[in-house]
Amino acid sequence: MESLYLRIAERLREIVPELEHIDEDTGQLYPVQYDDRYAYPILFPCCLIDASTTDYKVEKFPDMQRGTVTVTIKVAFQCDEDETQTGHKQESRLRPPWLLLRG
Numbered sequence: 474m475e476s477l478y479l480r481i482a483e484r485l486r487e488i489v490p491e492l493e494h495i496d497e498d499t500g501q502l503y504p505v506q507y508d509d510r511y512a513y514p515i516l517f518p519c520c521l522i523d524a525s526t527t528d529y530k531v532e533k534f535p536d537m538q539r540g541t542v543t544v545t546i547k548v549a550f551q552c553d554e555d556e557t558q559t560g561h562k563q564e565s566r567l568r569p570p571w572l573l574l575r576g
Contacts, residue, residue: 477524477542485520485546492548494519502549517551 482495498521504511526543 474524474527474542477544478522481522481524481544481546489520492518492520496521498523498545498547502547513551515549517549519549521547521549523547 478497485492485495493516496515496519501513501515501519501521503513505514523545524542527540529538529540532539
């Protein structure tokens with residue numbers, strides 16, 4: 474499974490060099506409390522990969538196994554407080570999400 478994750482991460486680095494962080498999804502999008510404020514333990518924009526769901530099927534031969542892996546890729550952006558409060562949109566350094574699927 475690790476080789477699958479590494480291949481996906483490598484390909485993402487090639488086609489989306491703007492990503493600051495690519496990692497396995499271990500819950501980094503949940504904010505962590507630091508003193509009197511909350512923050513995310515990750516750099517944005519980021520991409521988190523989860524390939525933990527696998528369904529295996531029994532084959533005719535005992536030394537073979539086939540499986541279907543479900544891969545979930547989350548792309549996250551940080552919204553500035555000024556943008557959310559004023560409604561003014563700033564220029565993003567990252568291409569629109571639908572362009573990430575090309576390549």
